Amino acid sequence: METWVDVPEGSGFGVENLPYGVFSRRGGPPRVGVAIGDRVLDLAGLAEAGLLTDRGWFAAGTLNSFMSAGRPVWQATRERLTALLTGPEHRGRVEPHLVPLSDADLRLPFDVADYVDFYSSRDHATNVGRIFRPNAEPLPPNWLHLPIGYHGRAGTVVPSGTPVVRPCGQRRSEDGPVFGPSLKLDIEAEVGFVVGVPSALGQPVPTAGFRDHVFGFVLVNDWSARDIQAWEYQPLGPFLGKSFATSISPWVVPLAALESARTAPPPQDPEPLPYLRCDEPWGLDLTLRIELNGHVVSHPPFATMYWTAPQQLAHATVNGAALRTGDLMASGTVSGPERDQRGCLIELTRDGREPLELPDGRRRAYLEDGDTVRIQATASGPGGAPIGFGEVTGTVLPASR
Template sequence: MTLQTWIPVPEGSDFPVQNLPYGVFSPPGREPRVGVAIGEQVLDLSAVWAGTPLGADLATSSLNRFMRRGPREWAYVRERVTGLLTGDQERRLVAANLYRQDQVTMHLPVEVADYVDFYACEQHATNLGRIFRPDGAALLPNWKHLPVGYHGRAGTVVVSGTEVRRPSGQRKGPQDPAPVFGPSARLDIEAELGFVVGAGSALGEPVAVDDFAQHVFGVVLLNDWSARDVQAWEYVPLGPFLGKSFATSISPWVVPLAALAAARTATPVQDPPPLPYLVEKEPWGLDLVLEVELNGQLVSRPPYAGMYWSPAQMLAHTTVNGASLRTGDLYGSGTVSGDEPDQRGSLIELTWNGRDPIALADGTSRTFLQDGDTVRITASAPGADGVRIGFGEVSGTVRG
């Protein structure tokens, strides 16, 4: 039986009752609190549980206190909210605590503890290998043995809509006699998914690959802004640093794993077989498609289903050395790219490092981002009952 809500939900909405993503919002003139999106509205969960310890954990400026309660409580709240939105018994309570999304302020949904970004897409890694090592192997020797990643800067994770200041740093082109300092001239994007850790783990105790859903609360859209010229000069031998750490944008809505059950799919065949700690009984691939817009023009549709490493494998690898998880940890999938040229999730791939500019409808073209450019990333996936669910958006405008 298809779930139906009594709240009007426009056809094609990202937020049918089968989704119910969590976010932190402020009603006009009031303090932030936790809510769920339904259609074009948001339900104030702190009011639904007012006067209870759970209500206190929902009347806060981040999801962290609620996420810390763990998967049993996550399931209870989702079941209860679904009942409220599909049943008639407490319509008055719900109706009194609904707000139009266009009249509230959305905030960063989590207090980010640690931020890690992976490099889990074979197509993206292969494209960059071909760009920078045209005479060598596209993939480095370790790539198919472990999920490669780098540790980013949690304090520069920002919510969708936050302007991104063009970063400065050292740059050295192939023909330059010495490095120079100045604003990045090769500012790029990376269209990704981000995974939000809700339940932590003890230091020294690795998290098994099949325990992914016991720790990860949900999924956001993520744009890992990248200064390619700064990155190119600094990344040998220790990897990205200032070329990445200036800003990472995430969507305000966190789609719970439970909403993505219908989107689960097998990951690509992994050859050679991974080591035992990375072997999944039931792979956590996701049948999900992102869309990237530059100044309102669709430029790419990256498919997530082709990602080589799953988020469960990324989590297992993060902790296999005994590193602990904390509530609010965020890790990115790395750029999502597909086999086709119009499925590449970064400008460096779409323009092949500037060789093939993107023609825009206004008559201009782009190789990398200019001041004033706006990037918007959306995504959709199969949901329960045959509907499609969405993630809202992650957007940002570049300022000089």
């Protein structure tokens, strides 16, 4: 498709994408927009001009109302936006509602209802299992049978660019437990999906219902304090080592933009139980890019993830748990089989035993105060057009005590 908007080559925000976000002009109220090239299209402005149907969805500080409207509304809105951005006859009325991204403050795109983090990369789970449990099998016996996950803290999900204060907590020492700032602050490069349409309590959502409930995908950095995590995680799993901050990208890429990126996931052996089986492939061929202080340190491949998003959704609701608009479910760390495909520092440095050598001469085992992490992702869209996810960034600040 051709758009009359001047989209820089390789931007990832062409008309094939149209990701949704929430923005405000300097000092103005928040409103919903879509990214197109290096600008954001003000959907509230389009609605006020009579160019787009709006039932209170777009002059809002979150995407939640629009996300809850459901798949027919999402599809009709996408078709209308595509027509407005590709039809030259619409240019005169639409162009005034394009805001340069440099003039927009990007917000948290949706109110997070619940936050679940899965553990779906076999490469990551194997590597971390060998580090945390060196004298045992790296994968727990249930890992190949179900998508393992834990509930995080929705209130500490923050938008990209929010500084991350180094957490304090208990950690193990040679003299017993001690309290203080984490010495092993880490990242986890992940991809998450957000629920739009809720479900009824007691009614599981099958894998085939994924499109009817899920609005789109975001990038996630699940910051992790590995020393706090290692001391607390048995027997109930992560808690304070994960709950201090989780960063997400400002743009939600809709499912419709990712149809061309779908691919077959890795073979699953043993075959999952019936409720986890999918009638169509739901692996996603995305390539992530991790930068530490401006230096690329890894390119994790999302296509290698063992458990897929529809399987995660089905497992999360199979006991009858209800979905709510704004539920965020993250993939877990995205890692591949190669050293430069690992999605966190505990893997990249083998728990600090093999520090990263950065091009500027500095070395990193784990994050230091002042470090900035940037994660990006790209998928292949129709005709090979890049589908960008934007970025999720964060800078580490010293512990507050």
